[in-house]
Amino acid sequence: xxxxxxxxxxxxxxxxxxxxxxxxxxxxxxxxxxxxxxxxxxxxxxxxxxxxxxxxxxxxxxxxxxxxxxxxxxxxxxxxxxxxxxxxxxxxxxxxxxxxxxxxxxxxxxxxxxxxxxxxxxxxxxxxxxxxxxxxxxxxxxxxxxxxxxxxxxxxxxxxxxxxxxxxxxxxxxxxxxxxxxxxxxxxxxxxxxxxxxxxxxxxxxxxxxxxxxxxxxxxxxxxxxxxxxxxxxxxxxxxxxxxxxxxxxxxxxxxxxxxxxxxxxxxxxxxxxxxxxxxxxxxxxxxxxxxxxxxxxxxxxxxxxxxxxxxxxxxxxxxxxxxxxxxxxxxxxxxxxxxxxxxxxxxxxxxxxxxxxxxxxxxxxxxxxxxxxxxxxxxxxxxxxxxxxxxxxxxxxxxxxxxxxxxxxxxxxxxxxxxxxxxxxxxxxxxxxxxxxxxxxxxxxxxxxxxxxxxxxxxxxxxxxxxxxxxxxxx
Numbered sequence: 001x002x003x004x005x006x007x008x009x010x011x012x013x014x015x016x017x018x019x020x021x022x023x024x025x026x027x028x029x030x031x032x033x034x035x036x037x038x039x040x041x042x043x044x045x046x047x048x049x050x051x052x053x054x055x056x057x058x059x060x061x062x063x064x065x066x067x068x069x070x071x072x073x074x075x076x077x078x079x080x081x082x083x084x085x086x087x088x089x090x091x092x093x094x095x096x097x098x099x100x101x102x103x104x105x106x107x108x109x110x111x112x113x114x115x116x117x118x119x120x121x122x123x124x125x126x127x128x129x130x131x132x133x134x135x136x137x138x139x140x141x142x143x144x145x146x147x148x149x150x151x152x153x154x155x156x157x158x159x160x161x162x163x164x165x166x167x168x169x170x171x172x173x174x175x176x177x178x179x180x181x182x183x184x185x186x187x188x189x190x191x192x193x194x195x196x197x198x199x200x201x202x203x204x205x206x207x208x209x210x211x212x213x214x215x216x217x218x219x220x221x222x223x224x225x226x227x228x229x230x231x232x233x234x235x236x237x238x239x240x241x242x243x244x245x246x247x248x249x250x251x252x253x254x255x256x257x258x259x260x261x262x263x264x265x266x267x268x269x270x271x272x273x274x275x276x277x278x279x280x281x282x283x284x285x286x287x288x289x290x291x292x293x294x295x296x297x298x299x300x301x302x303x304x305x306x307x308x309x310x311x312x313x314x315x316x317x318x319x320x321x322x323x324x325x326x327x328x329x330x331x332x333x334x335x336x337x338x339x340x341x342x343x344x345x346x347x348x349x350x351x352x353x354x355x356x357x358x359x360x361x362x363x364x365x366x367x368x369x370x371x372x373x374x375x376x377x378x379x380x381x382x383x384x385x386x387x388x389x390x391x392x393x394x395x396x397x398x399x400x401x402x403x404x405x406x407x408x409x410x411x412x413x414x415x416x417x418x419x420x421x422x423x424x425x426x427x428x429x430x431x432x433x434x435x436x437x438x439x440x441x442x443x444x445x446x447x448x449x450x451x452x453x454x455x456x457x458x459x460x461x462x463x464x465x466x467x468x469x470x471x472x473x474x475x476x
Contacts (some may be wrong), residue, residue: 014039026084033084037066040086053171055149057131080126103137103146117210117251125246134168137341155474156440163193170197180243181233188419191431196396198442210251271386278314296467311376316421322366329355377425381450
């Protein structure tokens with residue numbers, strides 16, 4: 001284990017320190033949780049007006065939480081591995097006293113009376129929630145804007161999408177508002193914003209992180225049909241690991257959560273890299289990022305083989321869309337029209353022709369075909385501990401590209417094939433930023449491991465991260 005410095009360096013602001021460093025300093029009382037909270041709130045005040053990443057925060061409650069952490073430490077009571085670490089919570093999960101808006105004016109008065117398990121998990125770990133982060137209406141898009149909170153900007157380059165649906169979460173952590181951000185992912189909503197904002201994001205295996213909204217918000221029950229999960233977004237792989245450890249707490253409110261150990265048995269350090277899964281037209285810059293990542297793993301002692309194909313991914317896209325749109329597409333569209341959000345309407349309208357073909361038989365068939373794809377990937381991962389593939393076919397999109405034309409909408413959905421498809425496998429997947437290109441354009445890779453082997457994803461990611469340029473905090 002790397003030794004941590006005894007005290008903070010004056011040149012390193014408290015809000016920019018990694019989670020383990022903050023927790024160590026706070027636990028040893030070298031700094032107080034209040035000092036960390038005050039520094040983070042000052043950073044929020046300085047950069048959030050340009051980003052609109054955090055859409056609701058209550059400084060007095062943040063400081064009260066920090067004071068409680070300091071008081072517990074002073075009394076000799078344990079406070080958890082994230083003692084005093086500032087985190088953010090996405091507005092589509094319940095947090096006591098806040099509206100679970102999910103980006104909707106229709107839910108502006110939907111005040112949570114209980115916490116989602118992910119909020120309770122952060123609190124149990126000693127973290128300090130500093131704000132609620134933005135999402136597109138209904139959390140439907142890979143872009144982040146809505147009628148209640150407005151648009152979120154990418155801190156690396158404001159002309160690019162911050163991603164979605166956890167666009168506020170990724171933008172906040174990239175700009176130093178919080179050390180670990182909570183996100184949710186059905187079809188890339190953790191992985192794509194992390195990629196677009198030049199940070200890292202982990203979509204855990206289904207069942208690893210418990211989640212449940214009691215408020216009556218859309219995602220009230222998180223079940224296996226569309227495989228939605230919560231997970232961490234962070235600026236470093238170490239912080240992803242700490243965020244996962246905090247969130248991975250079984251909770252009976254989510255019947256799909258399971259108490260699987262975070263670390264599994266040793267596996268061979270073997271990986272495959274696929275530049276163009278299912279013939280996808282991958283951007284040259286992303287092919288180069290994959291080659292860089294493969295070289296980094298080889299340098300770390302891994303065996304890496306380049307392959308032309310993987311188990312099916314493209315056939316998983318209509319399965320995932322069927323399970324999403326088959327869940328009362330007409331009702332979703334009616335609600336979107338009532339909300340009047342152009343992004344949500346476009347997201348649903350673009351799938352109208354497909355959605356109107358979905359009946360009971362098609363839905364049942366999708367469940368059966370999903371099992372076949374998940375089995376094929378599980379068997380493949382038995383022999384191959386790690387897969388490297390593109391996060392998307394394209395570099396991060398221009399903001400609101402999906403609203404420009406029908407052709408652009410199809411372009412976005414085609415490019416996002418790996419984002420949409422991988423949840424069907426049930427496997428953990430991690431997007432890792434490998435560096436920034438000209439103009440603050442992020443590039444990166446996606447890392448997949450076996451079910452409940454997030455530890456293997458993280459080990460491969462750490463080896464690559466250590467051999468790539470260090471990511472700076474974005475200054476919008």
